[in-house]
Amino acid sequence: MRCCIKCVIHAEINSVCDYCGGVGYLPLTDRTKEAFLDYLSYDPETGVITWRKPSGFNAKVGREAGFLHRAGYRFISLFRVSYPAHRLAWFLHYGRWPQRWLDHIDGNKSNNRIRNLREADASQNSMNRRGLMSSASGHSNIRATPYGRYRVIVGAYRKRHDLGTYDTLEAAVAARDAGRQRLHGEFARHG
Numbered sequence: 001m002r003c004c005i006k007c008v009i010h011a012e013i014n015s016v017c018d019y020c021g022g023v024g025y026l027p028l029t030d031r032t033k034e035a036f037l038d039y040l041s042y043d044p045e046t047g048v049i050t051w052r053k054p055s056g057f058n059a060k061v062g063r064e065a066g067f068l069h070r071a072g073y074r075f076i077s078l079f080r081v082s083y084p085a086h087r088l089a090w091f092l093h094y095g096r097w098p099q100r101w102l103d104h105i106d107g108n109k110s111n112n113r114i115r116n117l118r119e120a121d122a123s124q125n126s127m128n129r130r131g132l133m134s135s136a137s138g139h140s141n142i143r144a145t146p147y148g149r150y151r152v153i154v155g156a157y158r159k160r161h162d163l164g165t166y167d168t169l170e171a172a173v174a175a176r177d178a179g180r181q182r183l184h185g186e187f188a189r190h191g
Helices: 005-010 030-039 085-094 122-127 169-187
Strands: 040-043 048-051 074-078 081-084 101-104 117-120 142-144 150-156 159-166
Touching (some): 030 040, 159 169
Antiparallel strands (some): 040 048, 101 117
């Protein structure tokens, strides 16, 4: 049923995947709801999903379910379909699939504590990701100019916001952080 790992990460529940056109998940029927609740147990304080009953080779009762993918997400396979553990955690806690993306508040993709998960749209989810540190300034959203100054550009909702040019790196970092807070709100990530 799952076409590739990209489908599982990017496809929304019961929708066609943008990458391959295949359905990334089994439809959530009464049978699959019962199966998740029957086979899996979720502890919202630790974020760990464990097996309630065996379902395969490595599925031992009480053992943590799933595997850690190289992208940093934990996946759990049930009925030959791999599900992201954070989406299963949401389902097991609230009894429904998340309506949108799920954002890991602390940026740790394997921390599936319920207090660390929140629903977000694609833009909000990208606001909370780690910035690229490939700039000459050593800080995301800050670019060193040829004149020894620092330009700050922050993106939000598919628009680039030029926050100005600053004489010192410290002033540019402060402006970037304030701009991210203003533009990204609760999804702002500093650093």
